[in-house]
Amino acid sequence: MKLFRGWTVVAAAHGLLALAFGAAYSFGAFFKSIQTQFDAGRFSVGSLFAVTALLYYCVGAIAGPLADRIGLRRVTGAGILLLATGFALASRATSLPQLFVVFGLFVGCGVGLIYVPAVVAVQRWFVRLRSRASGLASAGTGVGTFAAPLFAGWLLEQQSWQIAMQWFALAILLLGLPAVLSIVGQPAQLGLAPDGDPHGAQSGAQARGMELSQALRSGGFWWLFLAILLASVSLFAALVHIAPMAQGLGIDATSSQLLIALIGAGNVLGRPLLGSLGDRLGALRLLTGLSILLALLHLLWWQAHGWAALALFAVLFGAAHGGCIALFPAVAAHWFGTLRLGAILGILYISVGLAAVIGASASGWVFDRTGGYTLAILVSAALALLAAAALGLAARAHRFASSPSGTSK
Template sequence: MSSFFLLGWRQTAICFLMLAAVGMIAATYSLIAVPIAQEFQPSRMVLMLAMTVLSGTCAVLSPLIGNLMDRYSLRAMMVTGGLLLGLGYAGLSLAASFTHVLIVFGVLIAPANVLLGPVASTVLLSRWFVVKRGRAIGIAIAGISAGGFLFPMIIQGLLDTYQWREALQLLGLVLALWTIPAALLVVNHPAEAGVQPDGASEALPQVQAEMQKTVVSPLQVLSDPAFWMIAGTVAVVTSGMKGMITNLAPLVMDAGIDVSRAAALVSTYAGCSFLAKLTFAALADRLGPRILMSLALGGFSLGLACLTQSHLGYGVIALGVGLTGLLGGFMVPMESYLAPRVFGQHVVGRAMGLLTGVVLIALLCTPPLFGLIFDLTGSYKGIFWTFSLLALVTLLFVPSLRLHPRVP
């Protein structure tokens, strides 16, 4: 068995674990939001501000940290992220007010999300893979869904067994043990292990050409129309999915269904998203991004249309959640897959950081916006229809997306 097989795919497995840890943050917030809401009594909109603080802080940090990831040790950054994540959930257990909850999300959990999240995985795997990049990224990004599938059951089990503060302390310990040992196994670059990307016998022409290119400035990245096309397309789907999943438990309660069944819906969503990532891994290098983007936008639109009919019962909600996760889930790896292809591997950290920052700005208002629409209308139907139609409009621009670095 080649040393690359052991080391290269180990990096993919490490990224899978890291992304599982950060993937649970938004996916499980609706579960921990229930005892937090009972403790501090915020309005539905204020309750969702934790996700706005998370997204806003990540939007600021992603370009800065992404730029550093092109130059400094990813291993050290990921270890730091694992420590911050564990401390963050332990810190939530000490909150004396909802303001403290917001501070913990901004100071500890948000930086951990950037240090362990898709930017770091994209930078690491774009160094280790070229020909098989789509497969590696798809497998790694599946960790987001795996975390969303597994951790709701862990969290609900902890909440059912312990008081919520004790449960979050134990969750912080679980997350630290999940991430830190794995992060210590990161190899920053295949050259450190004496191997080439994809296990090639010598440096691939694509890699040599990339390394000879001049550094691209942030302004050059931001002035590229492809940048905004990617950011806008990804933002529509991911922000809509985040708004849906963070408001899922309240949506279930509003439909007259026991809140304990919301955990099963979160796991259903995550399970379908997990299958989407694995399908992406199998098909991305064969079909290309345009087909998968079209499927993602169409499936996401149909899924949210189903959720407008939540009054019809649990089955319709489950169908909408499943469609959103299964087809909309194709969009989650897309940013990581396109960044090195469209902007070049030598500046992938900078490009991914900027892309992630812009997308996260779109995510800033989505969870509280869902809550606000509910507070104003007593229903989530209007916001679901809005995002469903936005996805169909965005679909019209997919054929014109450029899929190679811009020629100077």
């Protein structure tokens, strides 16, 4: 039986997300080196990542529509080039403000041009198996989060952080450009239909859905925006600060950086498994349960005082967050359709950029002021619980808007 071309698109999207987010999330491995190099506090260095993340999620708001207009490969190809350029220029930075400009601008724009277009492409190739396909594609983020910090840690044992960033730039180019050439925006471009059905069975599937203006007027949209924001805060707090937190507990640098990789390992397991489970249980129901689980896992993080406990937290936390990230676009595609999904997801993912600012910068600020992360962890747990509540309100608003008596059609 011939393999459905959509699974090749899933594989290409998986690879692009692995490179983009592996590069971005490897920042935690470079954290101490940058802090030492520029004699900076944790708030300042954490803010560098926060600014970068905010930029790539804001750029994502225009990347989806841009890919629809000028072509998916052109946009994701430009993203790969900018990402590699960002690491190459960052390796030459001589001050923290200069690093803010070259790393934040180029890496931020590079990831932003890759993320939303790749995710949207997968949603358009599948309907019945959308959660599974989304989970497999987005698992690339977990693979990158696992592999990139290990690669960075190994490089940092051999040479300076500047040389390590140059190796990152080369790897991004060599692995990213073939993936760009393998991705196709939607099945109609190849005369196919979603899920591999006979052409015509679902030929209008990718043409149905809300316009962006309709989605923005929907109450469910803004509650979903809030839920994504609240659930994502802890991800960035952990990715940026778990390694320096572990080193503060006396854990060596290599083992501390491994904790970032273990979050990625949990992602690798959580995204495809929980994505597939979402097809059976319902994406929204599973998302709500995972948000509550995230809040509970913070208690483990709070009480972890050694490497083993932090490692257990990292794997479970990565799996739960991976499931959330795999299911968010599936919920959006189900509620709003795929007609303008690139623009819709782009706006929704601005919430993740805001979460990065809160998680990365505010956690660093708390440490600089209190000498510990306890307050940041407990606040993050409370926000995850509020995310579950926001999902419930989003579902209620969507049901009302979809009902015959609803005011939004």
